[in-house]
Amino acid sequence: MRVLLAESNKDVADLLRHKMQRHGYDVDLTETGAEILEMHTKYDLLLLDLDLSDIDGVEVCRAIRAVSEMPIIALTEQDAELVRVLCLMEGCDDCLTKPYGFRELLARIEAVMRRVRHRPTSVQRISRGPLSIDRGTREVRLNGELVTMTRREFNLLYVLASQPETVLSRERLMAEVWGQANPSHFSGRKGSRTIDTHVNAVRNKLGNNGWIVTVRGVGFRFGGH
Numbered sequence: 551m552r553v554l555l556a557e558s559n560k561d562v563a564d565l566l567r568h569k570m571q572r573h574g575y576d577v578d579l580t581e582t583g584a585e586i587l588e589m590h591t592k593y594d595l596l597l598l599d600l601d602l603s604d605i606d607g608v609e610v611c612r613a614i615r616a617v618s619e620m621p622i623i624a625l626t627e628q629d630a631e632l633v634r635v636l637c638l639m640e641g642c643d644d645c646l647t648k649p650y651g652f653r654e655l656l657a658r659i660e661a662v663m664r665r666v667r668h669r670p671t672s673v674q675r676i677s678r679g680p681l682s683i684d685r686g687t688r689e690v691r692l693n694g695e696l697v698t699m700t701r702r703e704f705n706l707l708y709v710l711a712s713q714p715e716t717v718l719s720r721e722r723l724m725a726e727v728w729g730q731a732n733p734s735h736f737s738g739r740k741g742s743r744t745i746d747t748h749v750n751a752v753r754n755k756l757g758n759n760g761w762i763v764t765v766r767g768v769g770f771r772f773g774g775h
Contacts, residue, residue, distance in 0.1 A: 551576065551663070552576045552593045552595075553570065553576065553577045554577075554589060554590060554592075554596050554597070555570075555580070556586050556597065556599050557599045558601050558602060560581070563581075564579075582605070583602045583604050583606075583609070584604055586602075590618065590620060591618065591620075594621070595620070595622075595663065596620060596621070596622045597625060598611060598622055598625060598642070600624055600625065600626045600637060607624065608636055608640050611624065611640045611642055612641065614641070615641030621663060621666050623642065623643060623645070623646060623655075623659065624645040625645075625646050626646070626648065627647070628647075633645075638728060639728050639744070643662045643665070644658050644661070674686050676708070676712060681711075692757070702748055703752050705726075707752050707762075709726045710771065710772040714772045717770070718769050718770055718771065719768060720769055722769070723769065760773045761773050
């Protein structure tokens with residue numbers, strides 16, 4: 551497996567690459583966000599130090615998520631819940647606080663890649679009555695008219711519409727839409743507010759609450775209005 555390791559500390563990067571190579575990983579190093587954005591399509595996994603020399607790591611993650619679903623594990627020296635929550639919400643699959651143990655890193659990598667391998671094959675285009683959702687172009691059209699949505703809004707609508715008979719819990723939506731490995735980070739009011747805000751935004755843009763139905767005490771399902 552090809553891994554792109556973005557680590558600001560060269561000594562740490564060299565040591566980590568050596569250890570990973572001994573475990574069979576093909577590892578390349580970089581220190582800048584610009585190189586990550588140029589190179590990431592060649593790799594199976596990105597280990598992303600959030601403290602890069604040129605671009606904030608969260609911004610790099612956001613940019614990659616706009617065009618790719620490659621697995622990303624964030625590495626940060628800031629042991630703060632807000633930092634972890636932010637990087638997970640922007641699309642990181644997991645987040646490790648430095649210093650971390652090498653065995654834990656390997657376990658996290660294996661867990662993330664296991665989830666990726668078991669992701670269901672995505673339907674490219676979904677049509678439900680007057681609503682059309684195109685995953686390739688990331689366009690939503692209602693009665694033929696383009697509906698502009700943010701990345702998160704589109705992902706939320708797509709996940710619900712691709713499983714129209716399923717009621718999805720807030721925890722599952724956080725895992726599938728926000729791509730985060732540990733939904734407990736979003737438990738309680740914070741997670742509920744995040745989901746509800748995006749659901750309401752999608753409903754408003756589609757002009758009808760019937761497209762996303764609230765199942766009280768459980769979660770949400772696609773209404774297929």
